[in-house]
Amino acid sequence: MIRFRFTGPLIAVCAGLVVLLSLNTGDTRLVIDASGFGPLSWPRVMLWGTVIVGLLWGVSRFLDRSVSSDVQVESATRHDNSGLLAGVVVVVLYGVTIIYIGFAIATFVFLVTWFVIGGMRSAWKILANSALGTGVLLYLFLKVAYLPLPRGIGIMDTVTVSIYQFLGIY
């Protein structure tokens, strides 16, 4: 678990330096004006701040011989990493697919998948909660809040409109 000891400081320093280097783009618009403060001055100071504080963090970790608190927390708590991975993948896929297959279908599919990986076993409960939940949310966001939620691309747009018509919200 000691390998975690310098991970945080190392990430902070490296990320700060990489972004700092990427700021030197040679873009003439980014030159500083007569005042000495250009568009990049503030982010540059903040990035240097990140690097310096990251270094200080690393030094304090080095000087502190005892096992650091974050290592203790990380090692003490048991995590279901496969569950986490499944959760992240499902949430990311949901976010990405909304634009392509439309909010209505993406939400229904997401809820079904989420309930399954969350440990719900009754197929009837999964389908009923997903369908009812999606319907209520659609009504709330489209009919009450008038949010222009994505309807999908191509055929999915037609399918979404049919769902809206079926629910009486289009």
Add this chain to the structure above:
Amino acid sequence: MVGLSHLFGITPFLLLVAGIFVGVIAGALPGISFVNAMALALPFTYVMNPVNAMVFLSGLYCGGVFGGSISSILINIPGSPGSLPATWDGYPMTQRGESARALGIAITCSAIGGVASALMMIFMSPPFARFALRFDQPEFFAATVLGLISVVAIAKGNMMSSMVSLFLGLVIGSIGLDPLYAIPRLTFGWHVLDNGVSFVVVLIGMFAIGEVLGWISSDSKANIRPAMQTRARLPGFKDLYKLKGTIARSTGVGCVIGAIPGAGAIIGAIITYGVEKQISSRGDEFGTGVEEGLAAPETAKNATTGTATIPLLTLGIPGSAATAIMLAALMLHGVNPGPMLFITGIDLVYTVFAAYLVANLLMIAIGMLVARGFALLMKIPPVLLFGFIVVLCLVGAFGVRNNMADVYICIGFGILGYLLSRFNVPSAPLILGVILGPLAERYFLTSMISYDNQISVFVTRPLSGSILFIAFAFLCWSLWPNIKQLLARFNGRT
């Protein structure tokens, strides 16, 4: 009395109650926010007379500032930025099975802060307005720096990781077009980032999505949520007496910060939390569910409401997004706020005073009702609740600018929030950096333009110099225990 007699007519009173209800509910729903609710409610005020419109919006404002704390305390997701500190000590109380007590303290302290602020507004408007008028760009910058410095005070034993988190937030806050030249920075060619990263999206992602991922990654998914009490339990007089010092200090700080245009509830709540952590005898326990740690920001948050309205009524200058919407409502009705309003529209002014006073008292009952409904919602199985929270959060993120990019950013910050919490790096400083960073940059650059690029202006102007001195003293005060520890260790070695 004139104001109270106007307010207790059937229509104004019902509008006040409706405003508080809408405000508390909107405030409690992450991603909706009471400011959005006020903006949405603005068209409805067309059909009201100016007095009723202001009564409705006053109720919405007072209720909304408190409402965010309900979700902070019950599910560790702040409904609004000002409710962020309520997660630090409110949620640990819920985890201990003391949600009713935590909600009771939050409601009562918010009401006390709000009533005190309303009284300040009634009796102290002229001196507060003069004080607010002395603030220029360097003072706004100094006040923002004071807010940022308070991160050091709230760091719970992990100073360096908190500072890294803060700087990371400041970097994220500087993404997008710069405030003076409108040139994109740190966008890496992604035009969706030109408008910057919305702090609401960051807040939703880090807290809500991060919390959901924390649940799905836990070994014992069914038992992770604490037992929820459905009724808020108001603290007794004895309990309140114990918190008298905290409430008095937080009311004072909150009222003063509220009068500063642009500072608002978030800075007030965070500074008072930091101050209280230093002053309280239980300062070391802050973050573990300490009453003082919850009472301080809750009192200060609502203590900013009345005094924030003073510059609006006396000078016609809105000091926050909420008061800007109130200004819009007044102007839509042909009412121009300013010194003349106290002569030509004195009935309206008195009714607004009365509305603030009564709204903060009614908020106790309405806050308890909404909190009960919210707590009942929490009784549904976690797998269902978290599934719908993901959907609501992504729609909330989309709704900020009707932009799918915000949905992706929200998910990204959710994953980052989970990783930070897993490796014990505090996420609150990052969020503060995202909120206060753009303000600090804007005030800094406009100060430079206004004062011939003389960087010394921040210390040579008496008011900004004083605020920066307070910030420096606060920093030393907060760091003193660490310095003492280092010295003791050094002495031990030699």
